[in-house]
Amino acid sequence: MKPHTDVLPAGLYMVATPIGNARDITLRALDVLASADVLAAEDTRSLRRLLQIHNIPIGDRPLVAYHDHNGARARPRLLHALQSGQSVAYASDAGTPMIADPGFDLVRSAIVEGYNVTTAPGATALAAAVTVAGLPSDRLLFAGFLPNASTARRTALTELRQIPATLVLYESPKRVAATLADAADVLGDRPAAICRELTKKFEECLRGGLKSLAERCADSPPRGEIVLLIERGEIEAVNELEMESALRNALTSHTVKDAATIVSNAFGLPRRQVYQIAMRMNNDD
Numbered sequence: 001m002k003p004h005t006d007v008l009p010a011g012l013y014m015v016a017t018p019i020g021n022a023r024d025i026t027l028r029a030l031d032v033l034a035s036a037d038v039l040a041a042e043d044t045r046s047l048r049r050l051l052q053i054h055n056i057p058i059g060d061r062p063l064v065a066y067h068d069h070n071g072a073r074a075r076p077r078l079l080h081a082l083q084s085g086q087s088v089a090y091a092s093d094a095g096t097p098m099i100a101d102p103g104f105d106l107v108r109s110a111i112v113e114g115y116n117v118t119t120a121p122g123a124t125a126l127a128a129a130v131t132v133a134g135l136p137s138d139r140l141l142f143a144g145f146l147p148n149a150s151t152a153r154r155t156a157l158t159e160l161r162q163i164p165a166t167l168v169l170y171e172s173p174k175r176v177a178a179t180l181a182d183a184a185d186v187l188g189d190r191p192a193a194i195c196r197e198l199t200k201k202f203e204e205c206l207r208g209g210l211k212s213l214a215e216r217c218a219d220s221p222p223r224g225e226i227v228l229l230i231e232r233g234e235i236e237a238v239n240e241l242e243m244e245s246a247l248r249n250a251l252t253s254h255t256v257k258d259a260a261t262i263v264s265n266a267f268g269l270p271r272r273q274v275y276q277i278a279m280r281m282n283n284d285d
Contacts (some may be wrong), residue, residue, distance in 0.1 A: 003027070003034035003056060008087035012078075012110045014103060015089050016096040016122030017046075019225070020199035022053045029120040030054055036089035038081045040064040040074070042102050043093040050091075066090065067102050075106055082115045089120075094225075096124040100144050100170050125198055126168055129227035132205050133193035136231060139165035148175065150182060155261075157186040161268040167230040173222050180214035183230060191231040197224035243267050247278055256282050 013032045018024040033039065033047075034056045041047035044065050051058060062081075066074045081088050090097060090106060096119075097103035110117050130137050141163050146153045160167055171179050176194065183192075192213055194206040202224065206213060210230065243263060250259035260275035267274075 003030040003054070005034045006031070008032065008035045008037070009116070010082065010085045010087055011116030011118060012082060012107065013087065013089045014097045014107065014117070014119045015091040016120060016124065017050060017091045017094055018199065019094045019123045019125050019128065020197065020203075022050060024123045024199055025050070025054070026120060026122045029122055030056065032089050032120045033091070035087070036061070037086035038062050038064065038078065038088045040066045040078055040088060040090040041093075042067045042091070042097075046093050047091050066106065071102065071105050075109060078106065079109060079113060079115075082110060082113070094123075094125075096121065099124050099126055099142075123199070125170070125195075125225065125227050128198045129193070129195035129229060130166075130168065132198075133195060133229045134205075134207060135166050135191065135193060135229050137166060139232070140168055141165040142168045145170050145172075146179060150178065153179060154182050154186050155265075155271065157183055158265055158268060159270050161187055161233065162270075164232050166232055169228040169230070171226045171228050173224065173226060176222060176226055176228065177214055177217035179228065180210055180217060184210035184214055187230065188233055190233055193229045194222060195227045195229070196222050198227070200224070243269070243274075244277065244281070247274065248281060251278060251281060 013036060015029050015032055033051060039047065039058065039061055041063065044063050064074055064077060066078065078088050090103060092101035092103065095101060098107065107117055126142055130140060141160070143160060146156050146169060187210065189209045189211045192208065192210050194213060197203050206216065246266065247259060247263045250262050254262065256275065256278045260271055260278045264271040264274040
């Protein structure tokens with residue numbers, strides 16, 4: 001089916017692109033890409049390939065590279081196009097812009113300047129993984145990429161431990177085994193799923209407990225793009241008196257910062273919350 005090439009109203013169009021299979025793109029997204037006055041992309045080569053597959057000519061339209069490393073330089077050109085009354089279509093390399101992809105500063109700047117911002121929604125690895133993982137999906141928390149360093153990663157996981165929702169993370173194949181092992185230690189051996197290469201030829205969803213998945217990935221590291229899902233845990237009731245007693249004891253031999261870290265890890269509470277209580281205790285003393 002040939003895309004429509006109607007005149008688009010001026011504005012910024014955030015276009016979702018396939019995460020693997022090139023046919024996973026909406027007809028409206030194709031219409032927008034065929035009609036926009038200016039095209040912008042996280043990776044211009046990827047967008048060129050996608051347009052060629054769907055027989056959409058670029059013609060003499062500008063094709064602007066816009067990503068995290070050149071946003072400050074490229075953004076004024078796109079905003080100028082909007083100011084001139086043109087339509088600008090922005091596509092991420094794969095998936096939906098803003099979902100762990102560039103686009104935030106561009107969208108915010110366009111909104112601040114008063115230009116219309118809309119979306120041509122479509123594929124995203126987040127939604128695709130939730131669909132096939134087989135874990136509860138009534139409540140989800142998307143936490144993006146966790147820190148690379150183990151200590152910082154475990155701290156981030158501690159802050160997520162009490163959240164009553166299935167956790168959704170993006171992870172590198174090189175780090176997924178370490179992340180699973182840290183998650184098992186911090187969160188307990190919860191049910192989890194590793195979804196990789198979604199919609200592609202070698203799509204796979206590995207399901208099991210965090211410990212068994214960690215061992216499996218350590219022995220045979222997975223390849224490709226990975227989404228990690230972790231089922232919610234049982235909410236533990238925290239005895240405030242016990243927590244404050246432990247915090248008071250920790251303050252006798254540690255700084256406020258260190259005491260808050262020790263107690264927040266021990267009780268599975270957000271560090272910021274415990275730090276504020278520690279500060280209050282320290283000031284009272």
